[in-house]
Amino acid sequence: MIKSLVLAFFITSGPKSQVFAGFSNFAFMLTDASFGKAVVNTAVFALFSVFLQLPLSLGLALLLNAKFLRMRGLFRFAFFAPSVVGSVFVGVLFSVIFAPRLGLLNQVLSWMALVPANTAWLQKAHLVMPALVITALWMYVGFNMIYFLAALQAVDKNLYDAAAVDGADAIQRFRHVTLPGIKPVAILVVVMSTIGSFQLFELAYLMLQNTAGPEQAGLTVVMYLYQKGFEAGDLGYASVVGWTLALGVLVVSLGQLALAGTWKKAT
Amino acid sequence: MTTDPRHATLLPVRCLACGADSVAGSVRCAACGRSLRPGVLTAIVVVHLVASQVVAPLAVVGAYLQTSPLAAALLAVAAVVEIATIVVLVNLLRGRYWAWLAIQVRWELDIVACLVAGAALLTIIPPWQAVAVTAAGVALKVACWVYLHKDRVKTFSCVGARGGWFFKASLYAALAVWLVVALTPLVWLVAASLKNSDDLFHYTFFPPPSHLSAENFERLFGSPNLALNEVRDWPGLAAKLEGAAKAEPDSLGKSIWQALDPGGREKLTDAARAGKVSPDEERLLLGVLNVVLARPDLFRPEQFLGLKLRAEAQPLVERFGVDLPRDEAHRLNRFVLEVAYPQEVARAVLPIPFGRYVVNSLFIAGVTVLIQIFFSSLGGFALAKYEFRFKGIILVVMLATMMIPGQVMLAPLYELIYKMRLTDSHLGLIVPSIVSVFGMWLFRQSMLQIPDELLEAGRMDGCTEFGLYWNIALPVSRPMIGAFCLFAFMGSWNSFLWPQIILHTQELFTIPIGLNQMVGTYSQQYGMMMAGTLLAILPVMVLFLVFQREFISGLTAGAVKG
Numbered sequence: 001m002i003k004s005l006v007l008a009f010f011i012t013s014g015p016k017s018q019v020f021a022g023f024s025n026f027a028f029m030l031t032d033a034s035f036g037k038a039v040v041n042t043a044v045f046a047l048f049s050v051f052l053q054l055p056l057s058l059g060l061a062l063l064l065n066a067k068f069l070r071m072r073g074l075f076r077f078a079f080f081a082p083s084v085v086g087s088v089f090v091g092v093l094f095s096v097i098f099a100p101r102l103g104l105l106n107q108v109l110s111w112m113a114l115v116p117a118n119t120a121w122l123q124k125a126h127l128v129m130p131a132l133v134i135t136a137l138w139m140y141v142g143f144n145m146i147y148f149l150a151a152l153q154a155v156d157k158n159l160y161d162a163a164a165v166d167g168a169d170a171i172q173r174f175r176h177v178t179l180p181g182i183k184p185v186a187i188l189v190v191v192m193s194t195i196g197s198f199q200l201f202e203l204a205y206l207m208l209q210n211t212a213g214p215e216q217a218g219l220t221v222v223m224y225l226y227q228k229g230f231e232a233g234d235l236g237y238a239s240v241v242g243w244t245l246a247l248g249v250l251v252v253s254l255g256q257l258a259l260a261g262t263w264k265k266a267t
Numbered sequence: 268m269t270t271d272p273r274h275a276t277l278l279p280v281r282c283l284a285c286g287a288d289s290v291a292g293s294v295r296c297a298a299c300g301r302s303l304r305p306g307v308l309t310a311i312v313v314v315h316l317v318a319s320q321v322v323a324p325l326a327v328v329g330a331y332l333q334t335s336p337l338a339a340a341l342l343a344v345a346a347v348v349e350i351a352t353i354v355v356l357v358n359l360l361r362g363r364y365w366a367w368l369a370i371q372v373r374w375e376l377d378i379v380a381c382l383v384a385g386a387a388l389l390t391i392i393p394p395w396q397a398v399a400v401t402a403a404g405v406a407l408k409v410a411c412w413v414y415l416h417k418d419r420v421k422t423f424s425c426v427g428a429r430g431g432w433f434f435k436a437s438l439y440a441a442l443a444v445w446l447v448v449a450l451t452p453l454v455w456l457v458a459a460s461l462k463n464s465d466d467l468f469h470y471t472f473f474p475p476p477s478h479l480s481a482e483n484f485e486r487l488f489g490s491p492n493l494a495l496n497e498v499r500d501w502p503g504l505a506a507k508l509e510g511a512a513k514a515e516p517d518s519l520g521k522s523i524w525q526a527l528d529p530g531g532r533e534k535l536t537d538a539a540r541a542g543k544v545s546p547d548e549e550r551l552l553l554g555v556l557n558v559v560l561a562r563p564d565l566f567r568p569e570q571f572l573g574l575k576l577r578a579e580a581q582p583l584v585e586r587f588g589v590d591l592p593r594d595e596a597h598r599l600n601r602f603v604l605e606v607a608y609p610q611e612v613a614r615a616v617l618p619i620p621f622g623r624y625v626v627n628s629l630f631i632a633g634v635t636v637l638i639q640i641f642f643s644s645l646g647g648f649a650l651a652k653y654e655f656r657f658k659g660i661i662l663v664v665m666l667a668t669m670m671i672p673g674q675v676m677l678a679p680l681y682e683l684i685y686k687m688r689l690t691d692s693h694l695g696l697i698v699p700s701i702v703s704v705f706g707m708w709l710f711r712q713s714m715l716q717i718p719d720e721l722l723e724a725g726r727m728d729g730c731t732e733f734g735l736y737w738n739i740a741l742p743v744s745r746p747m748i749g750a751f752c753l754f755a756f757m758g759s760w761n762s763f764l765w766p767q768i769i770l771h772t773q774e775l776f777t778i779p780i781g782l783n784q785m786v787g788t789y790s791q792q793y794g795m796m797m798a799g800t801l802l803a804i805l806p807v808m809v810l811f812l813v814f815q816r817e818f819i820s821g822l823t824a825g826a827v828k829g
Contacts, residue, residue: 056445063442068435077815078446081453084811085804086761088779092786092800093456096793104455107471142449146819199672202763209786222674222764229678230768239678246675253670 029240037216038224039248044129045220046197049136053193057141058186061148062178076149079142087139091206094135098122098207105134122208128217132204139203140193147189148182155181187260191253198249201226221245460484460798467794483798487621621799623774624781629806631696631777632759639703639755640748646702647710648740652722665704674764681768695769696777700759706751709821713747714740750821753814757807778803 029035064075082090097104098121106119121131155178163173179186201222204213212219212227221241229238382401458472463482466474473479650658680699681690689695717740725735741748763779770780782799811818 060442060445063438066438069438069442075442075446076819077812078449080819081808081811082449084757084807085453086757086763086779086807088761088763088782089800089804092782092796093452095786096459096797097452097455099793102467102793104452104471138448138452141445146822150819195670195672199674201674206763206783206786210783222672225674225677226764226768230681235678235682239675242672242675242677246671249672250670 057144151185643706
C-alpha cells in the first residue's frame with residue numbers, strides 16, 4: 001500500500017507545469033549554457049572523485065587487512081568518522097578550512113611554502129573544483145574503504161597460501177586472487193560512488209555560501225535543479241532536469257556494469 | 268637458509284656488514300648471519316621515492332594553484348619522468364634483471380627531471396630559493412647514484428619483504444598518514460569553536476588554555492540582544508582604527524577613514540579617546556563599521572537579516588560607493604574584523620535561535636526514526652516471511668528505486684506536499700520519509716533468517732500475525748534495529764535539500780538549515796559557525812561510537828553477500 005504511494009510519485013512525475021509546455025522544457029535545457037556548465041562540472045567532479053577516492057580506499061583497506069595489524073578498530077573508526085558527518089556540516093567546516101589566512105589548509109600549505117596564505121580557494125574559478133574534490137576525498141574515502149575491507153575479509157585466505165606456494169609474487173597475488181575476490185563489491189562501490197558524485201549538491205552549495213561559485217565553477221546538476229525549480233519556482237523544469245539526471249546516472253551505471261562484464265570475461 | 272624463489276634471477280645480495288655475497292633473496296647473510304633486511308640503502312631509496320613520487324606531484328599542484336601554467340607544465344613533465352621510473356622499481360622488485368640495469372639509467376633521467384623542475388621553480392619562487400632547491404635535489408640524486416655504483420649492492424629485493432619490521436613500519440606509517448588526514452579537520456573544528464575571533468587568526472590549533480573560551484557557544488544560544496551601542500571600549504576601537512590606517516599606506520581601511528571629513532575625524536577620535544561618544548558620533552563610527560561589515564546587504568538584500576542600524580548605514584554606503592566590487596568588499600570586511608572588534612560587531616546582529624534548531628532537529632529525527640523503524644520492519648517482515656502476488660515485482664521495483672537519484676522526485680513531491688498544505692511545517696518533513704526502501708530491504712535481509720518453524724510455533728500458541736511480528740521477528744532482529752536507528756537518524760539529522768525547500772519560518776528550521784542561514788548572514792563569524800557545526804555533528808558521532816559495530820556490519824552485510 002505504502003509502496004504504491006512511492007510508485008505514484010513516479011507516475012505523476014514528468015515534464016509538466018501549469019501550462020502544457022510540450023517539449024519546450026527539454027529544448028531550453030539543451031540550449032542553456034548554465035546547464036552545460038553544470039553537466040561538465042558534475043562529470044569532472046565524478047571522474048576525479050571516483051578515480052582518486054577508490055584507489056585510495058582500496059589501498060587503505062588492503063593496509064587495514066594486514067594480519068599483524070593492531071588497533072585495527074581505532075583506524076577503522078577514525079577513517080570512517082568523516083563520512084558520518086553530514087555533507088551539510090562538512091560543507092560548512094570546509095568552507096572555513098579553505099578560507100584565506102585562517103583556514104587550516106592555507107595555514108598548512110603556506111607553511112610548506114606551496115601556496116600563499118591568502119589563497120581564496122572558493123573565490124577563484126580554477127580552484128573551486130579542486131577544493132570540492134579534496135573535500136569529497138576526505139569525506140568518502142573511509143566510507144568506500146569499509147566496503148573494500150569487508151570484501152577483503154571475505155576472500156578465502158587459503159587461496160593466498162596456494163598462490164604463494166605456486167610462486168606468485170605480491171602483485172600477481174593481488175591481480176589474480178584479491179581482485180577477482182572483491183570484484184562484486186568493487187563494482188558495487190564504483191557504481192555507488194559514481195551515482196553519489198552525480199548527486200553532489202549540499203557540499204558545493206554550503207561551501208560556496210549558497211552560490212554556484214565564481215563563474216559558476218561549482219554549479220552542479222542538482223544545484224541547477226534546485227535553483228531553477230525552487231529558487232525560480234519552475235517545478236516542471238526541475239523535474240525535466242531531474243529525469244535527465246536519472247537517465248544520465250542510469251546510462252553511466254549501465255556502462256560501468258557493461259565494462260565490468262567485459263572485465264569478467266577477460267580475467 | 269630460507270630463500271625466496273622469486274628473487275632467483277637477481278644478482279647476489281651483498282651484506283652491508285661484512286661484504287660477503289649471499290644468494291639473491293637470502294634473508295640472512297651466509298657469512299656473518301646478520302639480517303639482510305633493508306638498511307641504509309633502502310632508506311635512501313625510500314626517501315628518494317617519497318621525494319620524487321610525492322613531492323613532485325605536490326609541486327605541480329602548487330604551481331597550478333599559483334596560476335602559473337608554464338611552471339605547472341614543466342613540473343608535470345618532471346613528475347611524469349619521475350613517476351614512469353616507479354614502474355622500473357616495481358619490476359625490479361618482481362625480480363627482473365633487466366630492470367636492475369634500467370635503474371642505472373634511471374638516476375641520470377632523474378637528474379634531468381630535477382633540472383627541469385628547477386627551471387620551473389625559477390618562474391614561481393625567488394631565484395636563489397629555486398637554485399638552492401634544485402641543487403639539493405641534484406645532490407641527493409647524485410649521492411644515491413654514487414652510492415649505488417660504489418657498492419654495486421643489489422639489496423633492492425629486500426625492500427618489500429613481507430612481515431619484516433620495515434614492511435610493518437611503513438604500513439603503520441601509511442595508515443598514520445591517513446589517520447592524521449581524517450582526524451585533523453575534526454580536531455581543528457573543535458579547536459576553532461573554542462577560540463575567540465582574534466585567536467582564530469593567531470593559533471592554528473588550540474590556543475593556550477587561558478585563551479580558550481566558550482564565547483562562540485554562548486553567542487550561538489543567543490546571548491541577549493547586545494547592540495553595538497553597548498561597545499565599551501571606544502578609545503581602543505579608535506586607536507585600532509587609526510593604527511591600522513597609519514600602518515598600511517594604501518589600505519582600504521585608511522581610505523574609509525579618510526573619506527570622513529577631517530574635522531569630523533579628529534573630533535571623533537578625540538571623543539572616542541575620551542570615552543565620551545555622542546550619539547551622532549557613535550552612529551558615524553558604527554556606520555563605518557556597518558558599511559564594511561554589511562557586504563550581505565550591499566550586494567544581496569534578501570540575505571540581510573537583522574543587522575541593526577541599517578538605515579544609518581545607507582548614507583555612508585552611498586558616500587563610499589555602492590559599487591564596491593565583491594573582492595574589495597571582502598577585503599574591507601576583513602580589514603574591519605581584524606582592526607575593530609569582531610565581538611561587538613557580531614552582537615549587533617540578532618541572536619540566532621540555535622537552541623530552537625536543536626530542538627526541532629531532535630524532534631524530527633526522533634519521530635522519523637521511530638516511524639521508519641516501525642514501518643520498515645513491518646514491511647521487511649511481510650516481504651521476508653509471507654508469500655503474495657507480485658512480490659517479485661515489488662522487490663525489483665524496490666531495488667530500482669534505490670538506484671534512482673532521489674532528486675527526480677523532488678518536484679512532484681513538492682507539489683504533493685503543497686497540495687496537502689504541509690509546506691513550512693514539520694509534518695511536511697516527516698510524511699515523505701515515513702517509508703525507507705533501504706530500511707525495508709535491510710530488515711527483509713535479517714528477517715529471512717528467522718526459521719519458519721518458530722513462527723509456526725507462535726501461530727499454534729494462538730499468536731496473531733501482528734503478535735508474531737511484535738514478539739518474535741522484531742526481538743530477533745535487534746542488532747539490525749541498532750544499525751538502522753543510526754541510518755535513519757543520520758538521514759534525518761543531516762538532510763538538507765528537502766527541509767531547505769519546505770521550511771521558510773525561522774522558528775521551524777532544523778540545524779542544517781539554520782547553519783546554512785548563518786553561512787549566508789554571518790559569513791565572517793567563523794568561530795560561531797564552527798561551534799554550531801561541532802554541536803551538529805556531536806550527536807551523530809556519539810551514536811556512531813555506540814553503534815559502530817552494528818552500523819558497519821549493517822552497511823556491508825548486503826553488499827558482501829549479494
